[in-house]
Amino acid sequence: MLFTKDDWGKALEELRKSTRILVPVKEGDLHTFQPLAEKGIPDWNYQNTRMSPKALVYPQSERMFEYSLGEGDANAHVLKESSKEYKPQAVVGIRPCDAHAFQIVKLNFDNPEFKDPWWVKRHDSTTFVGLGCNEPCSTCFCTSVGGGPFGKKGLDVILHDLGSRFLATSLTAKGEGFLAGLKGGQKAGEKDIAEAQEMEEWAGQKISGKIPTRQLKDKVVNQLFNAPFWEEVAFSCINCGTCTFLCPTCWCFDIQDEVLGKEGDRIRNWDSCMFPLFTLHGSGHNPRDKKTQRVRQRFMHKLKYYVDKYGNGVQCSGCGRCVRYCPVNIDIRQVCELMNNY
Amino acid sequence: MENPYLPYPVRIEDITVETEDRNLKTFKFVFLNPEDEVKFSYTPGQFAELSIAGKGEIPIGIASSPTEKGFVCFTVNKVGLVSSHLHNMKKGDLMGIRGPLGNWYPWDQMEGKNVVIVGGGFAFTTLRSSIIYMLHPENRPKFKDITVVYGARSPGMLLYKEELAQWEQRKDINMHITVDSTNDPKWKYNVGFVPAITEKKIASAEDAIAIVCGPPIMIKFTQPVLEKLGFSPERIILSLEMRMKCGIGICGRCNIGDKYVCKDGPVFSLAQLKTMPPEY
Amino acid sequence: MLEYTEKIRETARKLLEEGKVEAFIGYTKGTVPMMNHPVVIRDPGKADILHWDSNCALNLCNYLTKMKGKIGIIANGCNSRNIVTHILENQVSRDQLYIVGIPCKGMVDHRAVKRAAGNREPEEVIEEGDTIVVKGRGFEETIKKKDVMQRNCLVCTHRNPVIYDEMVAPSVEEQKEVDQFKDVQMIEEMTSEKKWNFFTRAISKCIRCYACRNACPLCYCPTCFVDESRPQWVGKSSDPIDTMTFHILRAYHCAGRCTDCGACERVCPVGIPMRQFTKKLNKDALELFSWEAGLTLDQRPALDTYRPNDYNDFVR
Numbered sequence: 043m044l045f046t047k048d049d050w051g052k053a054l055e056e057l058r059k060s061t062r063i064l065v066p067v068k069e070g071d072l073h074t075f076q077p078l079a080e081k082g083i084p085d086w087n088y089q090n091t092r093m094s095p096k097a098l099v100y101p102q103s104e105r106m107f108e109y110s111l112g113e114g115d116a117n118a119h120v121l122k123e124s125s126k127e128y129k130p131q132a133v134v135g136i137r138p139c140d141a142h143a144f145q146i147v148k149l150n151f152d153n154p155e156f157k158d159p160w161w162v163k164r165h166d167s168t169t170f171v172g173l174g175c176n177e178p179c180s181t182c183f184c185t186s187v188g189g190g191p192f193g194k195k196g197l198d199v200i201l202h203d204l205g206s207r208f209l210a211t212s213l214t215a216k217g218e219g220f221l222a223g224l225k226g227g228q229k230a231g232e233k234d235i236a237e238a239q240e241m242e243e244w245a246g247q248k249i250s251g252k253i254p255t256r257q258l259k260d261k262v263v264n265q266l267f268n269a270p271f272w273e274e275v276a277f278s279c280i281n282c283g284t285c286t287f288l289c290p291t292c293w294c295f296d297i298q299d300e301v302l303g304k305e306g307d308r309i310r311n312w313d314s315c316m317f318p319l320f321t322l323h324g325s326g327h328n329p330r331d332k333k334t335q336r337v338r339q340r341f342m343h344k345l346k347y348y349v350d351k352y353g354n355g356v357q358c359s360g361c362g363r364c365v366r367y368c369p370v371n372i373d374i375r376q377v378c379e380l381m382n383n384y
Numbered sequence: 385m386e387n388p389y390l391p392y393p394v395r396i397e398d399i400t401v402e403t404e405d406r407n408l409k410t411f412k413f414v415f416l417n418p419e420d421e422v423k424f425s426y427t428p429g430q431f432a433e434l435s436i437a438g439k440g441e442i443p444i445g446i447a448s449s450p451t452e453k454g455f456v457c458f459t460v461n462k463v464g465l466v467s468s469h470l471h472n473m474k475k476g477d478l479m480g481i482r483g484p485l486g487n488w489y490p491w492d493q494m495e496g497k498n499v500v501i502v503g504g505g506f507a508f509t510t511l512r513s514s515i516i517y518m519l520h521p522e523n524r525p526k527f528k529d530i531t532v533v534y535g536a537r538s539p540g541m542l543l544y545k546e547e548l549a550q551w552e553q554r555k556d557i558n559m560h561i562t563v564d565s566t567n568d569p570k571w572k573y574n575v576g577f578v579p580a581i582t583e584k585k586i587a588s589a590e591d592a593i594a595i596v597c598g599p600p601i602m603i604k605f606t607q608p609v610l611e612k613l614g615f616s617p618e619r620i621i622l623s624l625e626m627r628m629k630c631g632i633g634i635c636g637r638c639n640i641g642d643k644y645v646c647k648d649g650p651v652f653s654l655a656q657l658k659t660m661p662p663e664y
Numbered sequence: 665m666l667e668y669t670e671k672i673r674e675t676a677r678k679l680l681e682e683g684k685v686e687a688f689i690g691y692t693k694g695t696v697p698m699m700n701h702p703v704v705i706r707d708p709g710k711a712d713i714l715h716w717d718s719n720c721a722l723n724l725c726n727y728l729t730k731m732k733g734k735i736g737i738i739a740n741g742c743n744s745r746n747i748v749t750h751i752l753e754n755q756v757s758r759d760q761l762y763i764v765g766i767p768c769k770g771m772v773d774h775r776a777v778k779r780a781a782g783n784r785e786p787e788e789v790i791e792e793g794d795t796i797v798v799k800g801r802g803f804e805e806t807i808k809k810k811d812v813m814q815r816n817c818l819v820c821t822h823r824n825p826v827i828y829d830e831m832v833a834p835s836v837e838e839q840k841e842v843d844q845f846k847d848v849q850m851i852e853e854m855t856s857e858k859k860w861n862f863f864t865r866a867i868s869k870c871i872r873c874y875a876c877r878n879a880c881p882l883c884y885c886p887t888c889f890v891d892e893s894r895p896q897w898v899g900k901s902s903d904p905i906d907t908m909t910f911h912i913l914r915a916y917h918c919a920g921r922c923t924d925c926g927a928c929e930r931v932c933p934v935g936i937p938m939r940q941f942t943k944k945l946n947k948d949a950l951e952l953f954s955w956e957a958g959l960t961l962d963q964r965p966a967l968d969t970y971r972p973n974d975y976n977d978f979v980r
Contacts (some may be wrong), residue, residue, distance in 0.1 A: 070935065071775055071778070071779065071783075071935050072934065072935065089785060092933065092934060093871070093934075102871065102901075102902045103901035103902040103903070106389055107389070107390065109437040109438070111437060111438050118437075118478065119393075119436075119437045119477070119478040119479060119480075120393045120416075120437070120478060120480070121390060121391060121393075121435070121437060121480060123387060123390065150634055150636075151634060153633075155632070155633075155647070156388045156632040156633065156634060156647075157388070158388075158634055159386075159387050159388075159389075177801065179785055180785060180787045181696060263641055263642070263659070263660070263661065264659070264660075264661055267641075267661040267663075277702070277703065277704050277727070278701055278702040278703065278727075280726065280875070280878035280879050280931075281878055282873050282874050282875035282877075282878040282879070282931070283871075283872070283873035283874060283875070284873045284875045284931070284933045286873075287871050287873045287933075288933055293634075293636060294635060294636030294637060295629070295630075295635050295636070296629055296635070296637075296900060297389075297440065297441065297629045297630065297635070298440065298899065298900050298901065299437070299438050299439055299440045300899050300901065300903075301438045306437055306438045308437075308440075309901050310635075311900050311901050311902070313635070313636075313637065314873070315636070315637070317874075317891070318891070319891050319893075320627075320637050321626070321627050321637055321638075322627060323625065323626070323627050324442075324463040324464035324467070324627075325463060327600075329626070329640075329663050329664050330663065335663065339639075339663075342641075342661075343636075343639070346642075347639065347641055347642035348642070350641075350642045351642040365695070365696060366696055366699075367933045368699070369722065369875050369879055369930070369931030370701060370702055370722060371694035371695060371696060371699040371700060371701040372701070373694075373695045373696075375695070376695065464893070464894070465893055465894055465896075
């Protein structure tokens with residue numbers, strides 16, 4: 043379907059009445075996904091959101107259970123699920139790398155033995171409408187990790203920005219449903235489709251970063267683990283959580299109880315393997331008490347353990363956030379190359 | 385969709401102080417909903433998350449045996465926030481159990497073999513579960529000789545003292561209880577560290593599997609003894625501890641290489657561990 | 665900047681070759697514009713990777729904590745003041761260090777540069793004297809450095825190192841006529857409610873990644889109060905009260921110690937102006953105790969001394 047950008051905006055406005063629509067909105071220096079509303083004016087020319095959109099399915103802090111500690115209460119001390127809404131939502135304008143990331147983490151949250159109910163339900167109730175990247179960032183390396191500026195993994199609809207118009211193509215039944223719910227638009231002509239095709243090719247060529255990952259799976263895990271470069275890679279790391287929290291494929295969490303008066307919640311919060319507390323035993327023993335061990339864990343998890351465990355490539359969608367925002371410029375592209383070529 | 389994070393509500397039925405320093409207590413739990421006991425069907429070697437509203441959860445090995453019906457038992461060392469709170473709880477108090485979690489000792493592989501159990505300190509809990517399980521009349525014929533080396537710092541620090549005394553009397557299990565040292569003139573068992581007693585008492589590794597549970601230092605020194613006795617790394621079975629949260633291999637913290645101790649473990653053979661990064 | 669870089673390389677090479685230091689801490693040029701990468705080199709042959717420009721705005725003193733052996737390190741004004749503080753707080757000793765002093769002309773605010781480039785992605789940022797050329801896909805902008813300086817650098821009154829073994833260049837002139845605390849005064853003049861709203865809004869984006877804390881050389885506690893679990897002082901969720909507690913307590917732990925190096929703000933992935941917390945405490949330290957952190961090895965910091973004859977009533 044072909045929409046003028048004006049019509050596209052109007053169609054989303056109309057759909058907003060029945061579906062929660064999340065769009066990239068500029069706030070100060072950075073973009074975030076916000077519900078489309080009077081204040082949430084979409085900026086379709088954005089590069090990417092500072093925080094990955096993982097929080098739309100997996101919030102940084104999420105209430106799991108609630109309970110009463112009041113001795114008089116019949117159900118005191120018994121946990122019950124916090125009630126939640128799973129209204130259909132559509133993330134419109136998500137970049138293909140970030141949509142791909144949901145596919146990467148799905149193997150963790152939705153596996154044959156255990157399903158994380160909150161992740162699965164929110165993921166299932168979300169439609170991912172991707173906006174292909176006409177102008178990929180210089181730090182992007184999606185094409186090295188199984189994606190691309192117009193990659194379709196994890197997307198229900200993909201948008202091609204053709205200047206004054208959007209070409210919207212559905213990729214799944216969910217996507218078809220989404221497009222069917224939009225008013226306006228017209229059937230795309232062959233010329234438009236050819237133009238979009240050309241755009242895709244052009245964008246792919248613009249991605250300069252080519253990161254070798256092919257040999258990672260054949261490496262012996264303990265050889266990589268004991269490789270001599272980890273001290274040097276880790277020296278500058280300050281062990282903050284920027285890389286892990288901004289990353290669309292970092293999924294680790296902590297579970298905490300919080301009590302106010304006689305009411306309490308069990309909450310899960312994003313956690314980071316960069317923090318020493320992450321692995322600290324009750325006894326005081328910590329298998330990863332040194333910074334080098336934690337830095338190694340992050341890269342080994344993404345580029346070796348995940349590769350070995352799932353046979354699904356690396357746990358990275360090449361969005362480049364950690365490359366751009368690591369305070370000390372530790373660059374996963376270089377580390378990946380070191381590991382792959384070791 | 386079943387919520388794997390939701391604990392079954394349980395009531396504390398009984399509390400036993402196990403050790404003279406009072407830091408180890410065994411908690412006997414009864415499920416509030418009888419159907420939950422059926423769902424909580426476990427195998428010796430597994431663990432569960434003990435859940436206390438307002439405090440959190442701790443992963444603890446299951447000390448009771450599936451052959452014991454109507455309750456489940458956990459022996460808890462007082463170390464952190466949750467375990468300290470649990471130690472102050474009373475009979476009749478309500479809390480939760482989530483599980484069973486993790487894998488178990490390789491019972492299929494152990495059938496028809498001699499079983500050597502080596503335990504130290506308070507890590508004897510899932511070994512108790514295993515001994516009770518093997519000694520059950522229905523199960524005992526499945527195993528050949530059962531030999532147990534169990535040590536603690538002092539006589540007062542041994543767990544399950546009454547049961548130990550009963551097992552000492554039995555003919556179908558060879559017990560070698562030991563303490564690091566004691567002033568008790570009436571002490572009638574061994575004195576010495578677990579690795580030394582293992583070396584002295586275990587005659588051969590023939591047709592045998594060894595299960596080892598204990599503090600890292602004990603494991604470190606027992607491993608070479610067992611290898612010297614002829615146990616191949618495939619037949620030395622260890623149970624590991626890690627900081628855990630979810631217990632189902634999702635939250636990401638308890639990994640050793642690409643294995644999660646909570647889901648792929650806690651039971652690993654030494655052969656497996658040798659292929660994994662030494663990060664535990 | 666080129667001459668600084670040359671001199672740093674030369675000095676590091678010499679120090680390592682002569683065995684005067686075992687390790688040399690500096691920066692190498694980053695893989696992303698305006699992001700330089702702290703490095704430690706031990707091989708004189710590697711001295712050529714060292715680099716200096718106006719994006720060396722982390723605080724290298726961070727890496728000195730409990731470091732062993734003889735260490736060479738580059739230090740501009742604020743970094744050198746943190747080294748003094750580190751020595752006073754027994755995190756490193758003076759005789760372990762060979763400090764290569766850098767007279768500093770101020771650091772560039774990478775966010776301001778991006779803003780000045782119309783939020784287009786800079787692919788190359790070239791510094792030429794007092795101007796900065798930003799190049800990206802289909803654009804090139806020339807900006808005056810003074811328009812994109814870090815705000816802490818604009819009001820800096822200690823650009824030259826206060827402690828060093830040698831300098832890479834002659835001292836630069838200190839900025840005399842700056843109003844260090846104009847922004848603090850603005851907040852002081854607000855009503856309590858307005859202040860609360862100001863700080864609440866300021867930290868509303870915080871993701872508790874602790875980059876600000878970890879980039880700060882003052883934050884070397886083996887276990888930070890936010891990580892304590894018994895008792896647990898601060899919740900770990902993204903609750904605004906917990907987040908505020910973190911920021912306020914962190915600032916208080918830096919009272920009388922902060923050198924306003926700006927590393928906290930620079931590294932924040934979501935652009936929180938957390939210097940507004942520490943700045944107020946710097947002002948108080950100056951006004952109440954005539955104290956500026958890290959200027960001398962000869963005096964104990966204001967908040968770790970006590971005199972029975974103190975002129976301040978509240979102390980007695």
